[in-house]
Amino acid sequence: MERKPMICPECHTKLERKDIRPNWSCCPGCGVHVRIAEQWIIKQCWIGFGTAILLLFMIGPGIWVSLLLLFPLTVLISILLGIASAVVTPPKIESDVPHGPPPGSIGFLRK
Numbered sequence: 001m002e003r004k005p006m007i008c009p010e011c012h013t014k015l016e017r018k019d020i021r022p023n024w025s026c027c028p029g030c031g032v033h034v035r036i037a038e039q040w041i042i043k044q045c046w047i048g049f050g051t052a053i054l055l056l057f058m059i060g061p062g063i064w065v066s067l068l069l070l071f072p073l074t075v076l077i078s079i080l081l082g083i084a085s086a087v088v089t090p091p092k093i094e095s096d097v098p099h100g101p102p103p104g105s106i107g108f109l110r111k
């Protein structure tokens with residue numbers, strides 16, 4: 001399966017997986033700071049959480065074991081889902097370039 005590229009939101013350069021780190025990294029095309037959008041990561045965690053509950057419900061190890069397993073299982077599924085879905089659909093990339101006037105920017109103050 002061919003991987004869909006991740007695209008820089010500013011200059012639309014194709015970003016390699018190695019260019020993207022969990023923290024901010026520089027776009028090789030335009031040099032702005034880019035990273036995987038937080039919303040995308042949060043979405044993965046919610047899906048992982050839901051899947052973990054469903055899985056524990058199906059296995060049915062009992063309420064206490066379920067509670068104990070819920071967190072590590074959520075993390076595990078989130079990571080696996082993140083890897084799997086990153087192959088199918090590229091993660092959303094966000095840059096630190098503000099769109100629209102930033103609040104309290106000096107450039108917009110009247111003299």
Ligand SMILES: [Zn+2]
Pocket residue numbers: 008009010011012013027028029030031032
């Ligand atoms: Zn760029």
